[in-house]
Amino acid sequence: MFVRRIAVVGTGYVGLTTGACLASLGHDVVCADVDAAKVERLRRGEIDILEPGLAELVAEGMAAGRLTFVLGATSAMRHTAEGPEVMFLCVPTPMGVGGVADLSIVEAVVEEVRELLPPGCVVVNKSTVPVGTAERTAELLGRDDVAVVSNPEFLREGSAVYDFLNPDRIVVGGSQQDAAERVAALYARLGAPTVLTDAPSAELVKYAANCFLAMKLSYVNAVAELCDRLGADITDVTEGMGYDKRIGQAFLQPGPGWGGSCLPKDTSAMLQLADAADFEFRLIRATIDTNTRQRQRMVEKVRLAVTGKRGGSLSHKRIALFGLTFKAGTDDLRDSPALAVAALLRQAGADLVGYDPALRPDNPHPDLTGVTVVDDPYLAAKDAEAVVVLTEWPEFRSLDWSRLAESVSRPTVIDTRNLLDPAVARRGGFEWIGIGKS
Structure with missing residues (x-):
């Protein structure tokens, strides 16, 4: 070569x-x-x-x-x-x-x-x-x-x-x-x-690809909400969808919304490109709106789990957040959906304690304002009214959920990634609440 x-x-x-x-x-x-x-x-x-x-x-x-x-x-x-x-x-x-x-x-x-x-x-x-x-x-x-x-x-x-x-x-x-x-x-x-x-086509490829992935994620999050309302199981629904070669298995996992350094920036940029070309790209706008709603929906789930009411007060309720980075395997906090949900919980008056395997309490970050970061998940869960799983770190599956149940004030886990084995959490004494799960 x-x-x-x-x-x-x-x-x-x-x-x-x-x-x-x-x-x-x-x-x-x-x-x-x-x-x-x-x-x-x-x-x-x-x-x-x-x-x-x-x-x-x-x-x-x-x-x-x-x-x-x-x-x-x-x-x-x-x-x-x-x-x-x-x-x-x-x-x-x-x-x-x-x-x-x-x-x-x-x-x-x-x-x-x-x-x-x-x-x-x-x-x-x-x-x-x-x-x-x-x-x-x-x-x-x-x-x-x-x-x-x-x-x-x-x-x-x-x-x-x-x-x-x-x-x-x-x-x-x-x-x-x-x-x-x-x-x-x-x-x-x-x-x-x-x-x-040509250069314009190459430049558009990246935006078009990322916007399509964002649409796919927003779509599956919307289907998950429909599953919640109809008593269906999003895991089975997406498995049935994913075997279709035209759809595929990737990007069919529901969650608290998409984020990171690319998708939010690129969807906004695509809207700007479309506006400059006098084209109303309604699909992209709906994709962004659906993502915003998904984050708010996670807060509604926490409210309902903690207070028994969708509009219940979270004022001074201690909430443990498991995962703060925008996805597992990285220490990147840019446009993290976990932090977006945390910000909404903080606005609702909740007291937030967070744990993330990639973050250290002695290295504060401005995006973590209002979240007390600790280096131990069991410490984060102590006296919590609910545990909220926001990032899909595999190690959360192997936590001692019986020990966690003894530490929390209320043994409830809202799993916004459907990461945990519900049976394991329940055997540990927790009420497990997932996304799009009957």
Whole structure:
């Protein structure tokens, strides 16, 4: 294979995974970040994010001399005399005013490296960006000898390394076919189906895929509510649906709503794209509205379980929250549905004590304001009026529910993930309340 000189700007979930995995494929990679302390930690092999296999890949790449960390995009351009052949932009594109993606960091990096890029270099937008960003990037560069392509990422937090090395597909879009083919060739060893297209189509693929997944999740949560009302079992319903190859088993698990760093941002951005095109995307709007309702519905379940009334008061009721991250296997709190439910419970006057395997009480986070975080689930449950399972950490299944029943004020568990074995919880003395369960 051809070994390429690659620069990756940004060392978050996407950037660090991209850099480490490309190095594992044999390329020479330099990763840049503006956080000096973070760069020093990475040079020592210290990884800030919880991502299985990532620390090992970083260590292997550094030991082989194929992975280097530098401070700032300018340093990445000057890391070798020849400069990079490909530069990946993996910087944050947070939700801005009105749901529009904020491209200020992308544009700042482009302006910084514009004069430093060697002729023939390919600039790759890896971050999730609105349709038209590749064209905008090319305009900012103002370089006819530098191509811009879109190569969206499809990485799930908690399995990002696996997803990168075992992709369902590689999507590359650009106006210059040879540049798109050069970027696609970086992944040749992975043997994945490759879609070569124009930049707008590649940019839209990521939004379209994530919005579809969000719709699927909102749909199954709505069906779960219907199951609650009709006395049906959502597990059996989704099993029956999932065997249909047109539907599949994935994303059919009900929960407290969807969240994380991608789906909320991308559904809002899709609405903005549609509005700009004078198209009313009612499906996406209904998807978001259904998700908001799902979080409120979880609070209604807690009210009913604790007070016996849907509108009962939770004022000064102690509630134990099991799980605070947006999903198991990560320490990411961004747009966590668990925290959204916690905020609603707090507004209702509840006293909240939370436990999450990925969080430490001595490392406070602003998103956890109003939640007392402890490092022991049994301590979290002490004197609680209810235990609410909000994140699907497998270890919650193996807790001693008899011991928990002795600690709580009221042995009731609201399992918003249908994670637990109801029989085990009930044998422990708990009333188990699930989602979409008769």
